[in-house]
Amino acid sequence: MQAAGSTFTKRVSIAIHDKRLQAALAHASGGFVHKRAQQVAALPEFEALRERARDVKEHVLTNLDGYLERYEEQVTRQGGQVHWAATAEDARRIILEICRKADAKTVTKGKSMVSEEIGLNQALEAAGYEVVETDLGEYIIQLAKEPPSHIIVPAVHKTRQQVGDLFDLHHRPLGYTKHLTEVGEMVDEARQVLREHYFRADVGITGGNFLVAETGSSIIVTNEGNGDLTQTLARVHIVTSGIERVVPTLDDAVTFLRLLARSATGQEITSYVTLSTGPRRDDDLDGPQEYHVVLVDNGRSKMLGGPFREMLRCIRCGACLNHCPVYSSIGGHAYGWVYPGPMGSVLTPLINGLSAAYDLPNACTLNGRCQTVCPVKIPLPGLLRELRRQQFESGLTPAPIRLALRTWAALARRPRLYHLTMRIGVALLSLFGRRRGALAWLPLAGGWTDSRDLPAAQGRTFQQAWSARKGARP
Amino acid sequence: MRVGLFVTCLADLMRPSVAFAAVKLLQDAGCSVAVPSAQTCCGQPALNSGDSGDAREIARRVIESFEGFDAVVGPSGSCMGTLRHDYPALFAGEPAWRSRAEDLARRSHELFSFLVDVMKMERVDARHDGKVTYHDSCAGLREMGVRSQPRKLLASVKGLELVEMNGTEECCGFGGTFCVKYPEISTRMVDGKIAHIEASGASTVLGGDLGCLLNIAGRIKRRGLPVRVIHTAELLAGMGNRPAIGEAETT
Numbered sequence: 001m002q003a004a005g006s007t008f009t010k011r012v013s014i015a016i017h018d019k020r021l022q023a024a025l026a027h028a029s030g031g032f033v034h035k036r037a038q039q040v041a042a043l044p045e046f047e048a049l050r051e052r053a054r055d056v057k058e059h060v061l062t063n064l065d066g067y068l069e070r071y072e073e074q075v076t077r078q079g080g081q082v083h084w085a086a087t088a089e090d091a092r093r094i095i096l097e098i099c100r101k102a103d104a105k106t107v108t109k110g111k112s113m114v115s116e117e118i119g120l121n122q123a124l125e126a127a128g129y130e131v132v133e134t135d136l137g138e139y140i141i142q143l144a145k146e147p148p149s150h151i152i153v154p155a156v157h158k159t160r161q162q163v164g165d166l167f168d169l170h171h172r173p174l175g176y177t178k179h180l181t182e183v184g185e186m187v188d189e190a191r192q193v194l195r196e197h198y199f200r201a202d203v204g205i206t207g208g209n210f211l212v213a214e215t216g217s218s219i220i221v222t223n224e225g226n227g228d229l230t231q232t233l234a235r236v237h238i239v240t241s242g243i244e245r246v247v248p249t250l251d252d253a254v255t256f257l258r259l260l261a262r263s264a265t266g267q268e269i270t271s272y273v274t275l276s277t278g279p280r281r282d283d284d285l286d287g288p289q290e291y292h293v294v295l296v297d298n299g300r301s302k303m304l305g306g307p308f309r310e311m312l313r314c315i316r317c318g319a320c321l322n323h324c325p326v327y328s329s330i331g332g333h334a335y336g337w338v339y340p341g342p343m344g345s346v347l348t349p350l351i352n353g354l355s356a357a358y359d360l361p362n363a364c365t366l367n368g369r370c371q372t373v374c375p376v377k378i379p380l381p382g383l384l385r386e387l388r389r390q391q392f393e394s395g396l397t398p399a400p401i402r403l404a405l406r407t408w409a410a411l412a413r414r415p416r417l418y419h420l421t422m423r424i425g426v427a428l429l430s431l432f433g434r435r436r437g438a439l440a441w442l443p444l445a446g447g448w449t450d451s452r453d454l455p456a457a458q459g460r461t462f463q464q465a466w467s468a469r470k471g472a473r474p
Numbered sequence: 475m476r477v478g479l480f481v482t483c484l485a486d487l488m489r490p491s492v493a494f495a496a497v498k499l500l501q502d503a504g505c506s507v508a509v510p511s512a513q514t515c516c517g518q519p520a521l522n523s524g525d526s527g528d529a530r531e532i533a534r535r536v537i538e539s540f541e542g543f544d545a546v547v548g549p550s551g552s553c554m555g556t557l558r559h560d561y562p563a564l565f566a567g568e569p570a571w572r573s574r575a576e577d578l579a580r581r582s583h584e585l586f587s588f589l590v591d592v593m594k595m596e597r598v599d600a601r602h603d604g605k606v607t608y609h610d611s612c613a614g615l616r617e618m619g620v621r622s623q624p625r626k627l628l629a630s631v632k633g634l635e636l637v638e639m640n641g642t643e644e645c646c647g648f649g650g651t652f653c654v655k656y657p658e659i660s661t662r663m664v665d666g667k668i669a670h671i672e673a674s675g676a677s678t679v680l681g682g683d684l685g686c687l688l689n690i691a692g693r694i695k696r697r698g699l700p701v702r703v704i705h706t707a708e709l710l711a712g713m714g715n716r717p718a719i720g721e722a723e724t725t
Contacts, residue, residue, distance in 0.1 A: 009656075016658050325645045329662040363656050365649025365663075366522060367612035385522060392524030401523065401655075409520050409528035412483075413535060415512040426487050437722035438695050447654030451661040452692030455488065455720035462481050462490035466509050 008359035011334040020159050021331050028156045032322040035266020036373070043262070053259055054377045056252050057313040060244075061304060067213045067246045068295070074216025078278025080291035088118035091296045095120060095205070095238060096127055098292055102236045104129060104202035110220060110227035111135035112207030113151050113316055114240045114296050116338040117351070120205070132197040134226040136190055143170050149332030151339060152264050152318035157331050160186075194226070204234030204288065208241030209260065209315070210253045211293070217277040218293065219253055221260060221270040228274050237276065237288035243295050244312040256315055259375035263317040299351045307386050311346050313376040320370035320380060326363060335360060342370040342380040349387055355396050361387035419463050429457040475593070477505040478540045480548030480557070480582075483515035484684040489719065492684060495711035496549040496585050503593040510539040516553040521560060522650050530564045537561070537574050545592065546578065549585045549707050550683045551614020557582040559617055584614055585707060586682060590623035597630030600712040607639045607676035608706070609667065609690065611683035615643060624682060624706050631709065639674035641667070648689040664693045671701060678702040678718070680709060691719035 015021055040046045060067055072082040083098075085091035091114075099107065107129050109115065121142070124131045133142040137155040141148055143166045148154030155163070164180050171193060180186050206227050208218040218239045220227045231237045247253050261267040280287030303312055321327045321341030332340035336357065339347045345360035361384045370380045391397055397405075411418045433439040433456025441449050448454055460468075477500050485492040493509075500507045517532035536557065540546045548554045558579045565572035589595040608628070614620035628636050647653060647663025654660075667690060671679050679701055681687050691703035702718035717723050 009658075012656070012658055016662050325647065325663050325666070326659055329659050329666075359656075363652070363659065365612070365645050365647065365652045365660075367645035367649070368616040369612070369643070369645070372616055385524070388522065388524035389526050390524070392526075397524060401651075402525075405520060405523055405525050405528065409517075409525065409532065412514040412517065412520075413528070413531050415514050415535065418514045419511070422487055429488075434723055437717060438692065438720040440696075445654070447657045448692070451657055451696065452664075452689065453695040453720060455688055455691050455695070456722075457488045458490055458723075460490065462486040462493040463509070463511060465490050465494075467511070 008334065008336060008363065011336060012330050012363075015330040015334045020162070021157050024157050024159055025328055025331055028150075028153065029322055029328045032266060036263060036319060036322070037266075039262040039266050039268065046259075046262070049255060049259055050375055050377055053255055053315075053375060054313060056247065056255060057376055060246060060248065061309060061312055064243070064246070064304065067248060068243060070213040071211055071216060071246050074213065075278065075291075075293055076216075078216045078291075079281075080216065080278045080293060083292060083294045085118075085294055085296045085298070088296070088298050091118045091240065091294055091298070092120060092123040094294050095240070096123060098236065098238060098290075099124070099127075099129060099203050102202055102290065104236070106130045106132070106197065106201045107203045107205060108132050108134050108197055108201040108230045108234060109138070110204070110206035110222065110230040111138050111154070112205065112240050113148075113338065114207055114242055115205060116148060117298065118240070118296060120240070132194070132201070134194050134197070134224075134230050135222070136187065136224055136226070139190060139194065140166060143167075147333065147338055149340065150318060150321060151316050151341075151343075157333065198229040198233045201230070201234040203236045203238060204230040204232075205238045205240060206231050208239045208245055208293070210256055211241055211246045212248075212250055212253055212275075213246055214249045215277055217250075217275045219257075220274050220276075221257065221272065222274070223265075223267075223271045225272050228272060231274070231276055231288065232286050234288055236290040236292070237279070239276070239291075239293045241293065241295060243297050243300050244314075260315055260317050263319040263373065263375040303350055308346065308350055308383055310378050311343075311350070311383060313378055314343055314347075315376060316343075317375055319373045319375065323369045323373045325365070325367065325369070342384070343378075346380060346383045346387065354387070354391055354394060358391065358396055361385075361391065419461065423461055423464055426457045426461050427459070429454075430459040433457065434459075475505045476542075476544045477507050478543035478546045479507055479509045480516070480536075480540070480546050480553060481509060481513060482548050482550045482553045482684065484688065485549060488688065489684060489705070491713055491716060492549050492705045492707055495705070495707040495713050496547070498711040499585070499589060499595075499598070499707060500547060502598070503589050503595045505545075505593065508543070512539045516556040518552065518556050519651055521556065521564075526564060533561050533564050533575065534571065537571070537578050540578060540581075541574070543581065545588060546582045547585055547588045548582075549705065550685075551584045551611050551618045551620050552683050552685060554582050554584045555613040555617035584618045584620050584682070586623040586627065587618060587620050590626055595627065598627050598710045598712075600710055600714070601632040601634075602678075602709055602714045603633035604678060605635045605637050605674075605676040606678040606680050606709070607637050607671055607674040608642065609639075609646060609671075609679055609681040609686060610642050611681055611686045612645050614682050620682060624680075627710050628680070628706070634709075637674045637676050639670040639676070641670045644670075646686045646690055648685045650685065653689055660689070661693065664689055668694060668697070668699070668701075672699070676701070678704060678709075678714075680704060680706045682706050687719055695720040
């Protein structure tokens with residue numbers, strides 16, 4: 001799903017001048033950062049957990065085929081069915097086929113970023129199904145016909161006022177006439193509206209935060225309990241998940257659960273952690289009649305053997321978004337696809353192609369804060385720089401930037417010529433800037449001087465002054 | 475201790491007083507300081523733009539220039555982080571160069587961490603009357619572990635009161651070529667940083683990387699705010715009363 005605005009720079013500009021978005025971002029990011037820091041401070045073994053989680057993921061990636069086969073065996077043994085989707089298109093086709101066979105009309109959905117990645121809602125709606133998102137944030141943006149702007153809090157860009165207006169528009173025909181201003185009232189009303197859908201749903205689709213190879217279970221974490229109702233009340237439950245989300249044992253899953261909530265929302269644990277293992281058994285009180293897992297590759301296995309392998313450790317906690325100064329400045333929609341922030345800037349070019357998302361790896365200061373908070377220690381800045389290298393090598397870097405770089409580098413490799421050239425440049429910068437101490441404008445430097453003065457150079461280069469001083473005092 | 479000063483291209487071109495301050499501090503700590511004239515830049519603009527070929531050639535010049543020194547020290551966490559962490563990886567396919575790069579990496583230090591952690595410097599002889607706040611530059615903080623060392627030395631400056639701002643670990647929006655490629659995001663970020671600086675009540679902001687400081691000072695000057703911006707080394711070397719970054723020479 002593409003966000004509004006045709007180019008990255010244009011979308012950035014819109015986002016930066018959107019006062020409501022800026023207010024929502026300022027409100028959200030500070031809260032998450034603070035809450036996470038409190039949780040980390042209260043858990044002495046947090047660092048040890050990160051190390052362990054990284055090691056478990058590395059072990060899984062090294063033995064991914066084996067664990068996936070084991071997982072499939074267990075799912076099958078429990079009466080479920082695993083489907084393998086090599087591409088987003090395969091995944092959509094498989095899910096549509098399951099819905100068709102189930103003679104479904106209504107589909108409820110728990111929050112799933114993989115379903116966003118494969119464009120599932122559009123495909124289901126195009127095929128005539130009624131699709132209802134049941135996570136409150138996802139429900140809000142579904143009403144607004146927008147993609148998520150955050151992988152954990154999809155409607156983080158919306159203010160309370162905007163949500164009230166959306167509910168007015170969409171709930172009035174259902175008989176809810178009161179204009180709501182309080183969060184509690186909005187949650188209540190959404191719950192009432194959604195409850196009807198759970199009971200009518202033929203198919204319930206959820207994501208899978210973790211897939212447990214030893215038991216064939218899928219695990220979801222939610223704070224609203226919507227995932228439970230989605231997967232328990234429908235006749236058919238479909239789990240959509242990336243192939244990298246498999247973990248060996250339930251014990252391993254617990255390691256990740258301890259990291260996930262703390263990193264994501266600054267909670268010790270989410271309100272609900274739900275395991276589902278196969279369809280309803282004879283002595284079960286409830287549960288779906290069919291249980292399907294659609295395992296999505298969509299570029300992941302290609303990452304496995306290359307320089308981006310470490311990205312497959314990602315557990316989609318969103319900590320890198322919350323701590324990213326660029327994300328905090330522009331929000332998620334400016335990134336242009338479903339995964340924003342540092343993790344999205346790595347994933348989007350890998351899934352959609354280097355040229356499809358040229359700006360994302362470049363629009364980063366490499367400040368490294370994302371890496372320090374990542375629960376599985378993904379070296380995100382390094383991966384972004386590797387993407388820049390691949391862009392440069394494949395000729396995607398724009399010609400003016402290449403020319404400037406090569407010219408500068410040709411000088412930097414020749415110290416005598418470099419120092420001579422720089423002396424002249426510095427003398428000029430100093431001459432023009434000395435009186436004010438800074439330059440308000442410089443030819444070809446609008447990127448700097450449109451919003452900043454350029455502090456004047458002091459006059460001589462250090463090398464020049466140093467050799468003069470050495471000459472004077474040998 | 476024979477130290478080779480890695481001047482950094484920004485100090486060389488824009489603000490030589492930072493490099494002179496570094497020389498003074500190193501000499502006060504008992505080092506003998508030399509400045510190889512064949513150095514230009516660490517190569518980060520190329521490296522961070524994906525041009526690893528040029529970055530590698532620049533790295534070769536740096537490696538050659540600084541062979542034989544006990545330590546290589548520079549007044550920037552960013553440049554020294556490149557020497558320490560990025561050079562070895564550039565020579566993955568050239569074992570001989572790789573070991574030379576690793577040797578340089580082992581000897582490379584950011585100025586304040588070198589003074590405090592290696593030279594065991596406890597205090598400086600400097601005076602600065604007023605409130606200052608300190609911006610933790612990202613590469614220094616996260617790649618080179620620079621946090622307590624400049625604060626320790628600042629605590630010994632007579633008359634100085636250090637007030638910590640909120641968000642001291644947040645990026646200022648410089649990011650090398652980032653600031654000119656994405657000026658709107660960069661400006662939004664530096665305005666956030668400046669809001670924290672102003673809220674701290676400090677009249678001077680210090681930092682350990684000229685890139686950040688030029689960015690912060692350039693925006694402060696454009697907005698006409700009364701905050702001085704100087705490199706921590708200048709203040710520690712007793713040169714804090716010179717015109718600050720972006721201020722007119724008083725002569």
